[in-house]
């Protein structure tokens with residue numbers, strides 16, 4: 343993976359004071375009330391099966407930014423959240439929440455091509471390990487997407503629906519999108535600062551996410567206008583992802599979502615010598631997702647979680663981990679690194695909406711094995727096992743020193759014991 347250096351990301355003069363951040367953390371009151379999921383409402387609204395809602399076993403529910411998710415599994419913005427029918431399916435199958443496909447005011451500027459996906463297979467296998475897309479944000483009319491979201495919130499008032507939004511560098515446009523999207527009743531907003539293809543040509547998506555000054559200014563507009571929690575979705579195509587994440591939080595965002603796709607070229611067809619996915623003989627670099635990106639996503643999530651822990655502790659901020667999740671164990675790793683929720687996009691495209699049942703049962707099995715009864719029991723516990731390389735060197739030297747000290751044997755005859763006599767003898771043998 344090639345990351346780009348983005349020198350514009352400097353926090354010398356954050357666009358918003360930390361004072362306003364602290365006010366926001368617990369005191370900033372968005373107008374929407376807490377939302378609580380009930381099994382009854384879910385059953386009334388399409389028969390969510392008990393496998394994801396069951397009361398027995400470890401509790402998978404998660405409450406972040408005042409929003410209660412029945413489980414941490416959230417549909418990531420993309421094809422699985424592209425219209426009413428598929429989002430309804432996600433709720434019916436039991437997904438903890440849905441992030442709709444990214445919308446902007448003028449969908450006529452969004453023109454998709456086909457084919458727009460390309461896959462990487464494991465050697466000598468049909469198993470898909472990597473996925474590239476050159477898909478843009480939603481090409482459906484804004485009003486149509488609003489109507490879909492409104493209908494879903496009416497039919498599933500207790501389920502979490504999050505709108506993903508993107509706009510150009512234009513304050514009035516952002517304010518209009520926010521106002522009209524919020525009118526549908528969505529529970530939160532995710533800001534797409536991260537789409538790596540197509541949109542950056544219009545200075546949108548990743549173009550904003552790589553420029554901290556721009557991101558800070560736009561996040562400021564957004565947070566002044568929004569009355570629901572705001573998550574900023576980060577691009578991994580940057581040298582230090584903590585910089586835009588820090589800027590977004592300082593500008594008032596309540597949550598960070600990471601990662602969006604990684605800039606990629608899936609490959610070159612060695613017969614035609616043309617790149618994939620191939621449109622009229624040409625291609626454009628796209629966004630990489632699925633299994634292969636998970637280690638990269640975990641590293642980014644770890645870095646953001648540590649930054650939040652150190653710089654913004656106890657402020658009720660949320661972290662949504664994304665990238666290559668297909669199993670409950672994959673999700674457990676993101677949770678162990680501090681994520682509150684875990685998003686899945688390509689996994690749903692490959693395995694379908696029922697995947698959530700498997701994710702829930704596998705996560706429950708992991709929790710039972712360790713005796714964890716809730717997500718908070720283990721969220722973030724692996725973070726403390728990351729340190730610097732020089733500290734690893736120091737610890738290893740110390741361990742070797744201690745081992746050598748043991749080999750030197752007993753320092754005095756009074757230290758011999760009956761129980762460990764043979765071992766104690768061995769510590770003083772030279773060959």
Ligand SMILES: Cc1cc2nc3c(=O)[nH]c(=O)nc-3n(C[C@H](O)[C@H](O)[C@H](O)COP(=O)(O)O)c2cc1C
Pocket residue numbers: 418419420421443444473475477478479480506534537575601602603630631632633635664665666667685686687688689
């Ligand atoms: C075909 C496709 C379309 C996507 N469209 C969007 C989008 O409109 N908005 C967005 O924020 N992310 C979009 N994403 C990124 C995903 O939400 C997610 O961040 C990324 O794919 C990594 O997660 P995954 O490995 O679970 O797919 C898209 C991903 C794919 C594969």
